[in-house]
Amino acid sequence: xxxxRCYTIGQVLEKLGMSRRTFFRxxxxxxxxxxxxxxxxSGRIIRYRADLIxxxxxxxxxxxxxxxxx
Numbered sequence: 001x002x003x004x005r006c007y008t009i010g011q012v013l014e015k016l017g018m019s020r021r022t023f024f025r026x027x028x029x030x031x032x033x034x035x036x037x038x039x040x041x042s043g044r045i046i047r048y049r050a051d052l053i054x055x056x057x058x059x060x061x062x063x064x065x066x067x068x069x070x
Contacts (some may be wrong), residue, residue: 005050006038
């Protein structure tokens with residue numbers, strides 16, 4: 001059994017604050033490089049590595065915070 005934390009698509013959409021349509025369009029174009037799908041799938045449920053998504057969001061937040069500072 002793997003100890004890797006994961007997010008479902010619904011959880012990823014909530015964290016990224018984007019619509020399902022936008023998510024799948026960006027994923028198909030390769031513009032979400034921090035996504036790593038976990039294999040094997042659990043039935044039809046797609047899961048993504050949580051640590052990579054969290055790290056991306058932390059870095060995005062830091063960059064945004066730096067831009068706001070005078």
